[in-house]
């Protein structure tokens with residue numbers, strides 16, 4: 001189901017390790033000051049958390065995004081563990097599902113069942129040795145909380161990544177549409193965005209929204225269930241979201257799972273796309289796959305520094 005602050009409702013390196021930071025991205029070339037220019041303009045790319053398989057290619061994409069300009073740009077992002085943190089002070093941060101699961105309105109029995117499901121299904125979700133085809137039929141767990149509770153309130157226990165507000169502010173100030181495509185719980189993540197005072201008119205959300213019976217008991221989720229591995233055009237049919245933005249052919253895609261890579265599949269014509277992936281968990285095991293799939297991989301980086309740095313560079317008028 002799609003929802004939006006605007007009222008729109010329809011609801012890559014040669015080796016496995018990739019290059020670290022700006023190595024190769026920002027290194028000055030013989031006789032050229034231009035290459036240095038980019039690394040100086042996006043110093044965040046020098047962070048130790050940054051890995052890039054094909055620095056040359058990434059440099060080209062970032063330049064094109066800037067050249068194409070703000071009117072061509074749109075951002076497509078996952079929410080849980082992408083805009084929100086994975087961990088904080090050595091502990092896991094709750095996803096929008098976990099906020100619901102941990103709420104006082106869920107019975108103890110319900111909580112235990114949800115925890116059991118988490119322990120069973122999360123390892124499957126992140127298993128680097130299973131194909132997407134093997135995982136897809138198993139991902140029904142996204143709706144598993146439905147029969148367990150009454151209305152749960154978001155009590156602010158989600159942790160947004162550092163730079164959360166700046167990210168939303170930059171896009172809003174420049175009228176860049178932000179599409180949040182989430183297999184989480186839409187009502188809860190919207191509340192998190194609202195409580196941060198950044199649910200601006202340029203933000204649209206496609207996610208799972210709760211439905212309640214007359215007694216206020218959460219009985220099911222509305223619309224097609226969105227899970228980690230069907231975040232693509234199949235669940236956007238009839239929304240017309242990407243069609244309305246057909247002139248916005250420059251994309252920045254932000255995700256934390258391999259499933260997030262298909263979020264832009266419904267965009268009619270993509271000229272430039274920069275895929276930035278947060279690699280939060282099982283870093284060593286999954287690094288190769290992430291470097292093959294995302295242009296920039298941010299390893300155990302709990303901030304939006306790199307994303308904000310790239311946006312600042314792209315959105316700054318030349």
Ligand SMILES: Nc1ccn([C@@H]2O[C@H](COP(=O)(O)O)[C@@H](O)[C@H]2O)c(=O)n1
Nearest residue numbers: 079080095097098141142182183184228
């Ligand atoms: N019952 C569940 C189901 C899923 N999750 C996690 O929430 C994340 C939401 O999906 P995104 O694609 O928006 O990131 C997902 O990573 C699942 O691990 C959960 O915590 N509880």
